[in-house]
Every structure is written in C-alpha cells, then in structure tokens.
Amino acid sequence: MHRPIYLDNQATTPVDQRVVDTMLPYFTEYFGNPSSINHQYGWEAEAAVKNARQILANAINASPEEIIFTSGATEANNLAIKGIAEAYFQKGQHIITLATEHNAVIDPCKYLETLGFEITILPVEKDGLIDLNLLEKTIRDDTILVSIMAANNEIGVLQPLAEIGRICHKKNTVFHTDSAQAIAKIPLDVQTMQIDLMSFTGHKIYAPKGIGALYVRRRNPRVKLAPQLHGGGHERGMRSGTLYTPQIVGFGKAIEIALAEREKESDRITKLREKLWKLLSQLEGIHLNGHPTQRLPGNLNISFESVDGAALLLGLQSVMAVSSGSACSSTNTLSSHVLTALGHSEKLAYASIRFGIGRFNTEEEIEIVAQQVISTVQSLRQLQ
Numbered sequence: 001m002h003r004p005i006y007l008d009n010q011a012t013t014p015v016d017q018r019v020v021d022t023m024l025p026y027f028t029e030y031f032g033n034p035s036s037i038n039h040q041y042g043w044e045a046e047a048a049v050k051n052a053r054q055i056l057a058n059a060i061n062a063s064p065e066e067i068i069f070t071s072g073a074t075e076a077n078n079l080a081i082k083g084i085a086e087a088y089f090q091k092g093q094h095i096i097t098l099a100t101e102h103n104a105v106i107d108p109c110k111y112l113e114t115l116g117f118e119i120t121i122l123p124v125e126k127d128g129l130i131d132l133n134l135l136e137k138t139i140r141d142d143t144i145l146v147s148i149m150a151a152n153n154e155i156g157v158l159q160p161l162a163e164i165g166r167i168c169h170k171k172n173t174v175f176h177t178d179s180a181q182a183i184a185k186i187p188l189d190v191q192t193m194q195i196d197l198m199s200f201t202g203h204k205i206y207a208p209k210g211i212g213a214l215y216v217r218r219r220n221p222r223v224k225l226a227p228q229l230h231g232g233g234h235e236r237g238m239r240s241g242t243l244y245t246p247q248i249v250g251f252g253k254a255i256e257i258a259l260a261e262r263e264k265e266s267d268r269i270t271k272l273r274e275k276l277w278k279l280l281s282q283l284e285g286i287h288l289n290g291h292p293t294q295r296l297p298g299n300l301n302i303s304f305e306s307v308d309g310a311a312l313l314l315g316l317q318s319v320m321a322v323s324s325g326s327a328c329s330s331t332n333t334l335s336s337h338v339l340t341a342l343g344h345s346e347k348l349a350y351a352s353i354r355f356g357i358g359r360f361n362t363e364e365e366i367e368i369v370a371q372q373v374i375s376t377v378q379s380l381r382q383l384q
C-alpha cells in the first residue's frame with residue numbers, strides 16, 4: 001500500500017541519510033564519554049562534539065563556549081526562560097512574549113506566572129508580525145526578558161529579529177528567540193541581530209529527534225542563567241548530563257548540509273510553495289495565513305471557508321500527511337492559538353491546513369496534493 005505524501009515538515013523531518021551515515025560510528029566505535037579526559041575513547045568523542053559545537057557557533061556568528069547542548073528546543077526554551085527568571089528576579093519580574101509563540105515558550109511563562117512573575121503576551125498584526133512600537137512601549141524597567149520567536153511553526157512568519165534586538169538592548173532587557181524553525185533556513189547572526197539567547201532543535205532540519213541547543217551570550221552583555229538540571233557540571237554547569245555524542249554529531253552534520261545547500265534548496269522549495277498556492281487559488285473562499293513573503297520557504301497555511309475542518313482532514317488523509325488548525329498540541333483538540341491570534345474564528349481556524357514542504361518533496365507530489373485538496377473542498381462544499 002502507498003503511504004501518504006509527507007507534507008508536514010514543520011512538525012518533523014526525516015533524518016537525511018548523510019546525517020545517519022555520519023552518526024553511525026559514534027554508536028559502536030567512537031562510543032566514549034566526551035567527559036572522559038583520561039583516555040583516547042573520551043578524546044575521540046570530545047573531538048566530535050567540539051567539531052559540531054563549532055559548526056553551530058559558526059552558523060550564528062557565536063563562539064563555541066556560548067553553545068549549550070540540550071535535548072531539543074523545548075528544553076532550550078525552558079532553560080532560557082526559567083533560567084533567566086531565576087537569575088534576574090531581583091532586578092525585576094516582568095516577562096514579555098508573543099501570542100503566536102510555541103507552547104514550549106508560552107507554558108514556561110505561564111508556569112512562572114504561578115510563581116509570581118508578571119507575563120505580558122503581545123498580540124500580533126493580521127499578518128502575524130509583531131508590532132514593534134507596542135513592544136517598545138511595553139518594556140519596563142523591571143522587564144527581565146523578551147521572548148519572540150524567529151520563525152513561526154504554524155504560519156511560517158519571520159519576525160524582524162534585528163529590530164527586536166535593537167529595542168531590547170536599548171532598554172537593557174535580555175532578548176531570547178526560539179529559532180527551532182529558523183536555524184540553517186534563514187540567515188541568523190547573534191551579533192548584528194543583538195540576540196542574547198537562541199533555542200534550536202535538530203529534528204526540523206533533517207537531524208534526529210532528541211537533540212537541540214541553546215546559545216547563551218557571554219559578552220556585551222554577559223547573560224547569567226540558572227541551570228535547570230543539576231549534576232556533573234557539563235556544559236559549563238548550565239546543563240548537566242552526559243553529552244549524547246551521536247545526536248550531537250548528527251546535528252552538526254545536518255547544519256553543515258543545510259547551510260551548504262541553503263540557497264538552492266530555499267529557491268526550489270519557495271517555487272514549490274508558490275506553485276501549490278497558485279494551483280489552490282482556483283478555489284474560492286481560501287485565505288493565506290501569515291505574511292505573504294516574510295515567511296519560511298516551505299510553509300503554506302491556508303484557511304478554507306465553508307468546509308468542516310474534520311471532514312476536510314479526513315478527505316485528505318489517504319493522500320497526504322498534513323496538519324490541521326487543531327494539531328498544535330499532543331493532548332488537546334482546541335483550535336490553534338496561532339490562528340485565533342490572527343483574528344480567525346474557531347471554525348475557520350479548524351478548517352485550516354498547514355502544508356510543510358521540505359527537502360524531499362517533488363513537484364509531482366505538489367500537483368497530486370493540489371488536485372486532492374481541490375476535489376475534496378469542492379465535494380464538501382457541494383454537500384452543504
């Protein structure tokens with residue numbers, strides 16, 4: 001039996017075979033503990049970790065000591081947000097974030113609220129972008145952190161990081177950005193963008209699940225962070241736990257590949273996205289969610305008027321793997337908080353599909369997908 005076309009690359013990606021091949025020797029042959037400083041097995045693993053750390057640092061114009069490996073972006077976000085709250089609470093207890101953030105940012109903030117911190121969740125414009133004037137007005141003397149994502153996981157919108165960084169530093173506030181969707185896909189530079197903390201994950205860029213990192217600025221200014229995992233003092237005391245060498249090696253390789261192929265790949269994927277949008281535009285009553293051009297190359301998020309969201313997904317499932325406007329969390333089936341933040345009704349948010357185009361999708365697949373979406377929407381509307 002044919003498996004559906006995979007078009008959910010903002011949820012996760014397959015691991016690139018080149019990444020798998022690079023990882024394999026680190027399971028069986030170079031299996032040492034990178035912290036073992038007394039023998040060759042440890043040195044080999046440490047050298048591999050050092051190499052990956054350098055690749056990630058270079059990718060964002062940071063230095064290797066500023067990279068803390070974690071289990072993914074959820075952990076990196078938790079470390080950044082709770083770590084800052086704990087280290088800076090005597091300076092202030094106000095934190096600013098955005099309505100369209102991933103739950104891995106929103107939920108740590110909500111947790112801090114229960115401890116007495118004050119959280120301001122900024123609304124977004126209709127196109128999903130932050131209102132920079134509003135941000136500037138909202139920062140106070142006791143604001144210790146601004147957390148605004150680089151690229152949105154549902155609607156692909158890219159926030160103006162350099163402008164946000166400039167405002168935060170002018171106001172002496174730490175700037176954290178969740179870059180899980182952005183790393184190696186769009187240019188990121190912690191110096192010119194004045195970013196203090198940045199979260200990453202491997203599994204959205206063809207590396208395995210279970211590996212990520214947090215960039216922590218060391219100078220101009222030096223950012224203090226309270227560790228959230230205590231133990232052997234790994235990662236300069238900020239994240240204890242034996243380093244997961246094969247995953248780290250794979251993460252480094254995935255970034256290396258993505259950077260080397262970025263221009264070509266992002267051109268190709270942008271063309272596929274534009275083609276899909278053009279084909280689907282034959283349908284009436286559809287809305288593109290998020291800014292039309294300031295978005296990730298592979299993301300197309302569309303709301304369909306006059307169809308039932310569940311019926312739509314059901315009609316597409318055998319042909320394609322996509323996400324609907326309700327798949328934002330693993331346990332609940334609320335409508336997406338990102339789409340309602342754009343001003344959509346619950347009903348329209350449900351009747352939304354995220355098409356996530358990736359490295360391994362072809363033009364033929366896009367044509368098949370478009371055809372199926374068009375015929376499904378048309379037949380659902382005829383039933384009404």
Ligand SMILES: *Cc1c(COP(=O)(O)O)cnc(C)c1O
Nearest residue numbers: 072073074102104153180181201
């Ligand atoms: C996927 C994702 C996360 C969570 O990353 P994990 O590595 O799966 O924990 C956080 N933020 C954004 C924007 C994401 O897309």
